[in-house]
Amino acid sequence: MALALILGWWLVAGSRAQELPRPSLSLHPSQGVSLGDNVTLRCHLPQPAARVELYKEGYSGFKKQAHMDMVQDMAEFPLISVKKEDGVRYQCQYWLLEPPGTLEKSEPVELVVTDPNYPPAKISLIPKECVETGTNVTIQCDNQEFGGIIFLHKDGHSAPLQHQKPNDQATATFTLFGVTVADSGTYRCSYRIGGFYLLSSPLGDGVTLEVTPAPAPPGDERRSHGNLVVAVVRGCAAALVFGLGLYFVLDACSLWIRRDNSPGGEDN
Numbered sequence: 001m002a003l004a005l006i007l008g009w010w011l012v013a014g015s016r017a018q019e020l021p022r023p024s025l026s027l028h029p030s031q032g033v034s035l036g037d038n039v040t041l042r043c044h045l046p047q048p049a050a051r052v053e054l055y056k057e058g059y060s061g062f063k064k065q066a067h068m069d070m071v072q073d074m075a076e077f078p079l080i081s082v083k084k085e086d087g088v089r090y091q092c093q094y095w096l097l098e099p100p101g102t103l104e105k106s107e108p109v110e111l112v113v114t115d116p117n118y119p120p121a122k123i124s125l126i127p128k129e130c131v132e133t134g135t136n137v138t139i140q141c142d143n144q145e146f147g148g149i150i151f152l153h154k155d156g157h158s159a160p161l162q163h164q165k166p167n168d169q170a171t172a173t174f175t176l177f178g179v180t181v182a183d184s185g186t187y188r189c190s191y192r193i194g195g196f197y198l199l200s201s202p203l204g205d206g207v208t209l210e211v212t213p214a215p216a217p218p219g220d221e222r223r224s225h226g227n228l229v230v231a232v233v234r235g236c237a238a239a240l241v242f243g244l245g246l247y248f249v250l251d252a253c254s255l256w257i258r259r260d261n262s263p264g265g266e267d268n
Helices: 002-019 218-261
Strands: 024-028 039-044 051-056 064-067 074-079 089-096 122-126 130-132 137-142 150-154 162-164 171-176 185-191 207-212
Touching (some): 024 089, 039 051, 039 089, 064 074, 122 185, 122 207, 137 150, 150 171, 162 171
Parallel strands (some): 130 207
Antiparallel strands (some): 024 039, 039 074, 051 064, 051 089, 122 137, 150 162, 150 185
């Protein structure tokens, strides 16, 4: 009997855990965290909780704990003066008060820490900085043989656009196919150091890409001009036909009125 009760409670708890939503974890600021900076991890709760725990990759058990007052929908975990050991993945988890128990952890969040001790990546733009729409543009980044993954960034975007493992010459090649005016902007590179901790180089110098609309071919201009002339002629012809039709209608009406007013017109 006791075993059946325990099994039933476990099945109910497991079913409840699947129904209830998981928490979510976010970083503030979300990017640009360097060694020595302060950052806050916020665990967003889908429902009131009794306790929230923050888990750090590489640590057994929880890293920090926050007790809730059943009103808050978010728990904050500040990290003061970030060290390279803090550059790992984090998850949070909340505990229910009634019935007592815990749910699944949040999706992991990466805290990438910028280490200024590593030199920035070099960048180059091929073919040139000003191109027409539809052109394929290549951006090359060199991480100076420090290893790790190379990332391509664009100013104004919070997340990297692309990432790539460098070749034997420590170079990553990113291609923008058929660029449009929206691809205009300043691009930079960074690289993450290989190893357990999520350490990144600072962003390097930028290259500015300017994309201009490609001019229409001469044949298209003549065709466009010809289409405009045809449209004007058709419009004039339509107006002339309408005017003639209106003239004949008015003339017929006038004739009909004169006939009605003439002597003997009422005999019909």
